[in-house]
Amino acid sequence: MEKRKFTYAHPNIIEEKRIKEVRALSYLERLERLFVLIEISQTMSKASKSNLTQDARTNS
Structure with a gap:
């Protein structure tokens, strides 16, 4: 599995990438x-x- 980088792309683009990956x-x-x-x-x-x-134990 490759390292993931933070991305600030539109959520639809990210979702498309995940679908292709799966x-x-x-x-x-x-x-x-x-x-x-x-x-x-x-x-x-x-x-x-x-x-x-x-x-619950500590509060009773």
Whole structure:
């Protein structure tokens, strides 16, 4: 995966580039990206719940 640079282009242009990039990937690469997103989402959800539980304990 190449390094990403910040770009200040119009959002439509950025979206078009992302779509082209994803279409160029194989099915397996797309699936791997999906699993990474799911894993990150679950990790963040667990961390959020953990922080809420800790905050509730310290405030009571």
